[in-house]
Amino acid sequence: MSEKAIMKLKFWGVRGSHPVSGDRVTRYGGNTPCVEILVEGYPLIFDAGTGIIKLGQEIAQSSKDDSSFRAAIFFSHLHHDHTQGLPFFSPIFDPNFMLNIFLPNLSSQSPEEIISNIMTPPVFPVAFQQTLSTKALHCIDGTQIVIIDPVNGHAETSSPFRENSFQDKIVVRTLRSFAHPQGVLNYRIEWSGKSIVYATDIEGYVNGDRKLVNFARGADILIHDAQYTDEHYLGLREVGNTTQGYGHSTVTMACQIASEAQVGQLFLFHHDPNYDDATLDQMRKLAKRQFQNVETAREGLMLRLYNNAGTHLSRRQVIQAPAV
Ligand SMILES: [Zn+2]
Numbered sequence: 001m002s003e004k005a006i007m008k009l010k011f012w013g014v015r016g017s018h019p020v021s022g023d024r025v026t027r028y029g030g031n032t033p034c035v036e037i038l039v040e041g042y043p044l045i046f047d048a049g050t051g052i053i054k055l056g057q058e059i060a061q062s063s064k065d066d067s068s069f070r071a072a073i074f075f076s077h078l079h080h081d082h083t084q085g086l087p088f089f090s091p092i093f094d095p096n097f098m099l100n101i102f103l104p105n106l107s108s109q110s111p112e113e114i115i116s117n118i119m120t121p122p123v124f125p126v127a128f129q130q131t132l133s134t135k136a137l138h139c140i141d142g143t144q145i146v147i148i149d150p151v152n153g154h155a156e157t158s159s160p161f162r163e164n165s166f167q168d169k170i171v172v173r174t175l176r177s178f179a180h181p182q183g184v185l186n187y188r189i190e191w192s193g194k195s196i197v198y199a200t201d202i203e204g205y206v207n208g209d210r211k212l213v214n215f216a217r218g219a220d221i222l223i224h225d226a227q228y229t230d231e232h233y234l235g236l237r238e239v240g241n242t243t244q245g246y247g248h249s250t251v252t253m254a255c256q257i258a259s260e261a262q263v264g265q266l267f268l269f270h271h272d273p274n275y276d277d278a279t280l281d282q283m284r285k286l287a288k289r290q291f292q293n294v295e296t297a298r299e300g301l302m303l304r305l306y307n308n309a310g311t312h313l314s315r316r317q318v319i320q321a322p323a324v
């Protein structure tokens with residue numbers, strides 16, 4: 001008897017800093033960050049890099065006969081590579097689309113001002129608020145959790161101490177990190193005993209980021225920034241100065257967090273735009289020596305999480321599907 005997946009995860013954009021194209025990046029992809037987690041048909045989208053453009057086309061296509069359809073977008077932070085796809089996310093122009101947007105409260109600006117910075121004339125012909133979809137803007141700062149009903153898309157923020165009352169709800173926890181310029185939010189998505197942690201645009205600390213280790217502890221999947229090789233980070237390469245302090249991690253830093261937090265599977269993410277497929281292959285090999293169950297995130301990769309046997313951790317329950 002085939003079992004229904006309780007969560008699906010798909011990578012739509014895995015490249016950091018700026019999009020790239022061409023023969024040298026065909027296997028891993030060149031779009032900037034966008035990750036989709038599908039729960040009971042409800043898409044939770046993490047970041048709106050250029051990867052969100054294709055996702056938008058798919059959502060629009062699969063919902064074209066629906067009188068209403070929904071999604072939520074969570075922004076890790078507001079650097080250009082995490083927002084530049086939003087104006088081209090076609091569902092926002094559809095009057096039947098209902099969207100929850102969660103923005104990190106990393107400055108004194110209102111949510112309306114923040115979103116206007118991404119999409120307003122003269123940088124884009126149409127202001128975000130003029131688009132036809134129904135939108136709810138929420139500001140979050142790392143002290144709340146977000147509770148979402150996957151059936152109707154209703155979202156509310158809550159104290160993280162209100163446990164045991166979230167049955168049948170998606171819980172999204174937040175961790176504010178200062179290990180990136182202007183700060184960033186890490187997310188932990190929990191549903192029906194499964195959990196995925198999205199931790200991009202962070203730089204490791206000596207002996208590992210202890211808050212992140214606790215935040216990610218026991219997660220089924222950890223998606224972690226791994227932009228640089230150790231040599232590049234330290235400035236030991238013939239080309240390129242040190243990238244220390246840029247706010248991004250090495251493969252070694254990502255593996256250390258995965259190992260200490262005892263996660264089920266690690267995905268290396270936010271690849272340097274100058275790295276070709278062969279370099280990313282090499283980085284994966286290096287990572288394998290440090291954390292056995294590691295993969296390099298690539299565009300189109302989809303995973304399904306199953307809840308068989310009632311076990312909590314799912315190292316063997318993560319089924320890797322071929323890239324599409
Ligand atoms: Zn980035």
Ligand SMILES: [Zn+2]
Binds near residue numbers: 077079180
């Ligand atoms: Zn950034």
